[in-house]
Amino acid sequence: MNQIKKLCSFLSSNIAVFIIIFSVIAFFYPKGFSWATNYTTIFLGVAMFGMGLTIKAEDFKIVFMRPKDLFIGCLLQYTIMPLAAFALAKIFHLPTDLALGVILVGCCPGGTASNVITYIAGGDVPLSVGMTMVSTILAPICTPFLVYLLGGSWVEVSLAAMMLSVVKVVLVPVLGGILLYHIFPKQVDAIRDFLPMVSVISIVMIISGIVGSNAEKIITCGALVMIVVAIHNGIGLALGTFAAKLLKLEEPKVTAIGIEVGMQNSGLAISLAAANFAANPLATLPGAIFSVWHNISGTLYAGLRNRKQTVKAEQTGAETATEAV
Template sequence: MKKLGKLASFLSLNIGFIILIGSLFAFWKPAAISWAVNYTSLFLGTAMFGMGLTIHVSDFRMMLRHPKDIFLGACCQYTIMPLMAWVLCRLFRLPPDLAIGVILVGCCPGGTASNVITYIAGGDVALSVGMTITSTLLAPVLTPALTYLLGGAWVQVSFWAMVLSVVKVVLLPVLAGIALQYFFHEQVEKIREVLPLISVIAIVMIISGIVAVNREKLLESGLLVFGIVMLHNLLGMGAGFLMARIFHEDYRKTTAIAIEVGMQNSGLAVSLAAVNFAANPLATLPGAIFSVWHNIAGSLFAGWRRRGVEVRRREMKDAAKESA
């Protein structure tokens, strides 16, 4: 079990590169992995169930103790990224297929990868987890509503169909995981270290399957989508950082908010695109590419912020020595 735990930890810390390897394999041998696209919703539900298993009742208490920070994070999550997506779609005059995919990414909640990246960056992990839980629980209403409002200009969006999709692949699995963790806490704790492995495998399978079935489309539109995705992520992270500074959040909370806002649950965007916009095959590409890019960008941002934490610690030690 310990070896599996170490493997899960390694894969979680390097999920961006694992997704990249899986995507390259899918691009090289599409026939070997294209079957996975038929189980996109199942894989995402599994990942969300794994997330639910890691949520404790104490996490909700923490959210109640810090409502201002959680509220700020949730507001940034569901305003900055959706509006950034809409602006980029208008600015670059994206075709409907790609536009609805970008909008979907922007309207999704934060992803669990943000919690890992926040930990690496030396940010406030408890706040990051609280924001992820909050945005995920709000997703069944806000994700369809925002997609309907912002994406309706490009394609027809069925609000209630999307609500049902999010409830099935996000809300119910997360609640089931929380319930299982609450009633069988001791048993779940024994396999806690292995749980991230389930989510990593599920997300890699989702993205690899999408890449496999869209190989030709990636060759045609991949560079454009990558550019849009990169801008979306970096602008979102930068705006989240700026908002946290405006509200005078401390160093660790600013780091957590910036990462949480910029890193989306792109697996959900892929799943929703596949289920609700089957007539728009390119709609899955932004989410698939975002899954690779935001982990790489998040890791780079984490390295920069981590160095800042170390510098501050050294300065505090030097100041303590001088005062002594």
């Protein structure tokens, strides 16, 4: 049992590595993974259901105890990334499919991987979890509306159809998980350590399926998408951090908000692209590449923030010791 728990922990901590490995395999052996695109919505629903199972009733206390922090975080989440995506699509003159895909990523809520990265970075984990939870619950309204507003420059967007998609693949599974945990807390607690593995497998299959289905097209436009995705993610991390500092929040909160803003639920972006924009198949590609990149950049960002906070703590300790002398 302990060995399985260690395996689950290892998988969730190294999700970026597994995404890269399976994406490379899918690129060279597309037939082995392209079938997964038919089940993108199911895989994402499973991942969201797993997220719901990890949410306890007391987790909602943060909404009432720290409304200001959550409001600031979610406001930055749903402004910086959508506007940055729109600006990049215009600046790089992206083709319709790719522009739509980048905007979809920008308009999505925070991803659950951000909670792990925040922990590694020494950030405010409860705030990170609260932001992910609140932004996800707001997603059925915020995400479709922002895509309708910004993506309408390239394609016709059905606001109602997209809202229904987000409700089906995000809200229903998450609420279902929360309800199941409320009814069977002991049983869910018994399998809690295994839930990350389910989410990891689901996300890896989503990304591998997209890579396998678009292997040939990745050769022609993969570099461009990678550049745009890296810039987009960097803008989120940098501006999220800068805005939180500007508002004079404590360093752990700054770290949590910076990570939460920069790391998106790109699996949702892929699912929405597949379900609502079948005529634009490459719209799934930015989300797939973002899934790989934001885990890598998030880990690097966490290292920098952790080091900075450690140095600051050491300087504070030295100053206190000097004053005592």
